[in-house]
Amino acid sequence: MSDARQIRIFDTTLRDGEQSPGCSMNLKEKLEVAQALIDLGVDIIEAGFPIASPGDFESVREIATSLGNRDVEICGLARSNDKDIDRAWEALKHSANPRIHVFLATSAIHREFKLKMSPEEIIDRAVAGVKRAKSYCDNIEFSPEDAARTEIDFLCQVVEKVIEAGATTVNIPDTVGYATPSHMHDVISSLVNRVPNIDQAVISVHCHDDLGMAVANSLAAVQAGAGQIECTINGIGERAGNTSLEEVVMAMRTRNDFYNCDTRVDSKRLVPASRLVSAVTGMHVQRNKAIVGRNAFAHEAGIHQDGMLKERSTYEIMRPEDVGFAATDLVLGKHSGRAALADRAKQLGFQLTGDQLQSIFGRFKKLADRKKEIFDGDIVALVQNEILAKTTEREWTLVTYTVELTYKSTPKITLTLKRGEEEKTVEVCDGSGVVDAAFLAVQQITGIDLDCKEFQIQSSTLGRDANGEVTIETEYEGEIYRGRAVSMDCVEASIKAILNATNRIIATSKAGA
Ligand SMILES: CC(=O)SCCNC(=O)CCNC(=O)[C@H](O)C(C)(C)COP(=O)(O)OP(=O)(O)OC[C@H]1O[C@@H](n2cnc3c(N)ncnc32)[C@H](O)[C@@H]1OP(=O)(O)O
Ligand SMILES: CC(C)C(=O)C(=O)O
Ligand SMILES: [Mn+2]
Numbered sequence: 001m002s003d004a005r006q007i008r009i010f011d012t013t014l015r016d017g018e019q020s021p022g023c024s025m026n027l028k029e030k031l032e033v034a035q036a037l038i039d040l041g042v043d044i045i046e047a048g049f050p051i052a053s054p055g056d057f058e059s060v061r062e063i064a065t066s067l068g069n070r071d072v073e074i075c076g077l078a079r080s081n082d083k084d085i086d087r088a089w090e091a092l093k094h095s096a097n098p099r100i101h102v103f104l105a106t107s108a109i110h111r112e113f114k115l116k117m118s119p120e121e122i123i124d125r126a127v128a129g130v131k132r133a134k135s136y137c138d139n140i141e142f143s144p145e146d147a148a149r150t151e152i153d154f155l156c157q158v159v160e161k162v163i164e165a166g167a168t169t170v171n172i173p174d175t176v177g178y179a180t181p182s183h184m185h186d187v188i189s190s191l192v193n194r195v196p197n198i199d200q201a202v203i204s205v206h207c208h209d210d211l212g213m214a215v216a217n218s219l220a221a222v223q224a225g226a227g228q229i230e231c232t233i234n235g236i237g238e239r240a241g242n243t244s245l246e247e248v249v250m251a252m253r254t255r256n257d258f259y260n261c262d263t264r265v266d267s268k269r270l271v272p273a274s275r276l277v278s279a280v281t282g283m284h285v286q287r288n289k290a291i292v293g294r295n296a297f298a299h300e301a302g303i304h305q306d307g308m309l310k311e312r313s314t315y316e317i318m319r320p321e322d323v324g325f326a327a328t329d330l331v332l333g334k335h336s337g338r339a340a341l342a343d344r345a346k347q348l349g350f351q352l353t354g355d356q357l358q359s360i361f362g363r364f365k366k367l368a369d370r371k372k373e374i375f376d377g378d379i380v381a382l383v384q385n386e387i388l389a390k391t392t393e394r395e396w397t398l399v400t401y402t403v404e405l406t407y408k409s410t411p412k413i414t415l416t417l418k419r420g421e422e423e424k425t426v427e428v429c430d431g432s433g434v435v436d437a438a439f440l441a442v443q444q445i446t447g448i449d450l451d452c453k454e455f456q457i458q459s460s461t462l463g464r465d466a467n468g469e470v471t472i473e474t475e476y477e478g479e480i481y482r483g484r485a486v487s488m489d490c491v492e493a494s495i496k497a498i499l500n501a502t503n504r505i506i507a508t509s510k511a512g513a
Contacts, residue, residue: 177210
């Protein structure tokens, strides 16, 4: 038996992760992600900020009610005021294992300019917030927001008082990503050494990546005594993002000799969880991203390949299969059945219902007839197109299109879209290329004028018949909306990605209702 200290993993993909511009998820997507987090084995899921919107409230309530079990705590965020805390409890009350997370900024900058409160008022408000939350449930986390820039004496006082008031976890956020590893180590060590009742609460750490040190800062906090790390899949989150879950988990596991710490995360599910979050948020994982990037285990240089062939450990500190990369990418073909398809989809992070499997199976067989090899990326595309991109009555879907294109001339696109029973066709002969023409045609039908900020296309599998994955970032009324779609036909993928972004706007009731 290993004597490694168990570090609790608090996942905030659905709350801080969702604060990443354009990363909003709908209820169905949040439930998929929450299930993947449970399968992954995280200890706490921060499911949202219930007061923020009816949608946020509903998703926290649904996750807490339908997915919460004794093994995973479901958490809701609240400012330090009665309305937020009452609303958080309303959303969490049916969970088997609820946690209320109350926060209040403590740094001089936030006290003076944002909250306009004195240090004494901050302590009183923090204590009152924790006590109110405690009247609902035992499991209370308190975060002194911007703790890393808070005077250490004051931080120690706040922490002592909120523990006295009943906080069972005290989270130390580096809200603006200002800390360095030794700074974070000093902050946590000071709390451990100077707060008399510190052993009555778990110390947690919550880092942002503005200086690229979120993971290093979290690990430094653990070395100084923190017992919980707050993090997100793929490191998504406010601004430069949060601590990346997959990186801290694998750092502690791979360098257990150094940290003597571990988590209960099933590392084989890291890549599937990463793919799922990328699919639902439309937020690409860079190829060279540690642990889950497509190149994370790819060896290009001859000397490295030679070493690998002789002995893998010459150039590999982790095994790709231990983080969930398939040993071989080629898994299914036209002779495969439903069981194999369902099993592969599950490994890739998607739990299919019987109906969903039935529907995807038909498409899978058609694809297998058209394509020589079916890769994992093809399965992800099938599932995403069928399940995650499934639209409501208010949203538009592609019926058909034709494109006329001649070298150096204006493209002509005829596009038909459908919404519920309504079908509309337009013909557009304009634009600098097919994608531009597609944007114009979608806009003419839906009435939603997207300002395209970024358009990316890349192959998501191998070969000339590979699937093309299109991701777009658009702006509408000052907010960012992403769209993503995959198809062997790049024009189809482009139109569907534009529709995906348009439908996200419609889903947030911003337009087209
Ligand atoms: C560091 C973090 O990540 S914190 C979480 C951040 N996440 C979000 O803000 C996303 C969701 N937020 C929202 O939807 C909105 O901001 C809401 C619904 C929460 C609040 O909206 P509004 O009531 O319009 O307030 P607004 O956002 O403009 O301003 C925030 C108010 O909360 C106050 N506030 C901020 N933090 C706290 C806190 N921890 N406890 C109590 N009050 C706080 C501010 O002082 C400000 O109050 P004021 O208007 O009296 O000056
Ligand atoms: C709400 C708190 C924990 C937060 O997200 C931050 O301070 O970054
Ligand atoms: Mn944060």
